[in-house]
Amino acid sequence: MTRIGWATDIHLSVCTDEIRQQFYDEVRLTNVDALWIGGDIGEADNIEDLLTELLTAVETKVYFVLGNHDFYFGSIHKVREAASQFCERFENAVYLSCSQVQEVTPGIGLVGHDGWADGRFGNYETSMIMMNDYRHIQELSRFGKLERWDYLKEQGDLAASHLREVLPEAMQRYGEVYVVTHVPPLQDACWYEGQTADDQWAPHFTCKAVGDALLEVAAQYRDTKLSVLCGHTHSPGICHPAPNVTIYTDGAEYEHPRLSRVIELE
Numbered sequence: 001m002t003r004i005g006w007a008t009d010i011h012l013s014v015c016t017d018e019i020r021q022q023f024y025d026e027v028r029l030t031n032v033d034a035l036w037i038g039g040d041i042g043e044a045d046n047i048e049d050l051l052t053e054l055l056t057a058v059e060t061k062v063y064f065v066l067g068n069h070d071f072y073f074g075s076i077h078k079v080r081e082a083a084s085q086f087c088e089r090f091e092n093a094v095y096l097s098c099s100q101v102q103e104v105t106p107g108i109g110l111v112g113h114d115g116w117a118d119g120r121f122g123n124y125e126t127s128m129i130m131m132n133d134y135r136h137i138q139e140l141s142r143f144g145k146l147e148r149w150d151y152l153k154e155q156g157d158l159a160a161s162h163l164r165e166v167l168p169e170a171m172q173r174y175g176e177v178y179v180v181t182h183v184p185p186l187q188d189a190c191w192y193e194g195q196t197a198d199d200q201w202a203p204h205f206t207c208k209a210v211g212d213a214l215l216e217v218a219a220q221y222r223d224t225k226l227s228v229l230c231g232h233t234h235s236p237g238i239c240h241p242a243p244n245v246t247i248y249t250d251g252a253e254y255e256h257p258r259l260s261r262v263i264e265l266e
Contacts, residue, residue, distance in 0.1 A: 002105050004263040005030055005060075008038030008182070008231030009252030011069065012050045023257040024057035030262055034104075035060055038231045038250070039067025039114060039182035044074020048086055055092055063094045063102065065114045067182040067232060072136040076155070080114075096180055097162065101170045104178070108265055109170035112180035113163055115207040115230070118156025119149050121187040122202030131204050156209035163213045171221035176265075179228045185211035189230065189247040191237030205233055211241075218245045231260075 005027055012020050027035055035058055042050040047070050055062055064083075071079050084098045094102060096112030104110050117133075125146075134140045140148055163179070170177045183206060184190040190197040190206045197205055218226045219242065228247040236251040250260035 002034075002108075002265045003030070003032045004104070004265065005032035005035045005259045006038070006229055006250070006261050006263055007035065007257065007259050008229070008250050009040040009067065009234055010037065010257035011040055011042070011252070011254055012054070012257060013042035013046050015255055015257060019255060019257070020053070021057070024054065026259055027058040027060070030259060032060060032262060035062045036110075036178075036180050036229065037062060037064040038180055038229060039065050040069040040231070040252075041066070043069060043072040044079050047079065048082060051086060051093065052090075055090055061092045061094070063096055063110065063112070063180065065096050065112045065180055065182055067114065068117070068131075068133045068137070072132070075138040077139070097159075099166075101166055101173065105265055107175045109174040109177045110180065111163065111166045111170050111177065113159040113210070115159045115181040115183035115185065115210045116155035117152060117183050117204050117232075118207050118209050119152045119203040120156065120208035121190075121206040122197065122199035124149055124203035127200045127203050129200055129204050133204075153209070156207045159207060160209035160213040163210060164217065167213070167217045168220070171217060171224045171226070174224065176225040176227070179214065179226065181207070181210060181228065181230045183207040183210070183232050184230050184247070184249050185214055185228060186239060186241055186247065188241065189228075189237065189239040189249050190233055191249050192233050192235045194235075194237075196237070197233075215242055215245065218242055
């Protein structure tokens with residue numbers, strides 16, 4: 001039996017040293033064989049220090065993607081590059097957005113990507129929502145609304161392209177595949193307080209490009225089970241968009257990082 005700890009939106013940068021240590025203790029005491037993290041670990045100016053601290057403390061291999069908060073006060077390109085270089089220095093860290101298929105067990109594979117809210121679900125043009133992302137991330141802060149939309153779609157397409165590259169191999173090789181991402185890939189998977197996002201909020205909290213890629217590949221490999229783990233909304237929910245696809249959107253609470261679930265795999 002392989003035990004996987006899954007956590008998302010842990011926001012370690014807003015936690016005291018004591019609270020961070022409590023989270024690390026939880027991971028260790030749960031005796032997981034690996035830790036999967038769904039992004040929003042910190043911000044651009046502290047993400048490497050937090051990952052170093054986490055890796056040292058939990059004493060297990062960590063597979064992660066990044067969330068929107070991880071790019072705050074910095075650049076998407078530069079933070080992703082730094083995350084990739086970080087994993088070259090630490091063999092127990094795997095940044096899934098820059099990685100090929102990972103074997104979890106002989107029958108189970110893992111892939112992932114940060115994803116990005118690409119404005120394609122709901123109605124971006126009429127939405128009055130102004131995300132902090134658009135103020136605090138370098139690439140987004142320089143754009144007006146419609147120019148920003150073009151960039152959001154480019155980022156969604158980049159995430160989908162990575163998954164279209166790695167997911168078919170995983171679906172061919174394994175009977176079950178997990179995808180780790182930050183942003184819910186469907187509007188029906190974008191949960192908040194028991195309801196799915198309306199057309200005002202969905203453009204900023206979903207990645208249609210990734211959802212399309214997942215469902216297209218899953219339809220080609222109907223005998224392979226595909227489980228998608230995401231977060232971003234801080235509210236839990238489950239979506240079954242296809243017979244062989246389940247999307248788990250897990251909740252989170254600021255200043256209280258925790259394991260969202262422990263997955264036991266044969």
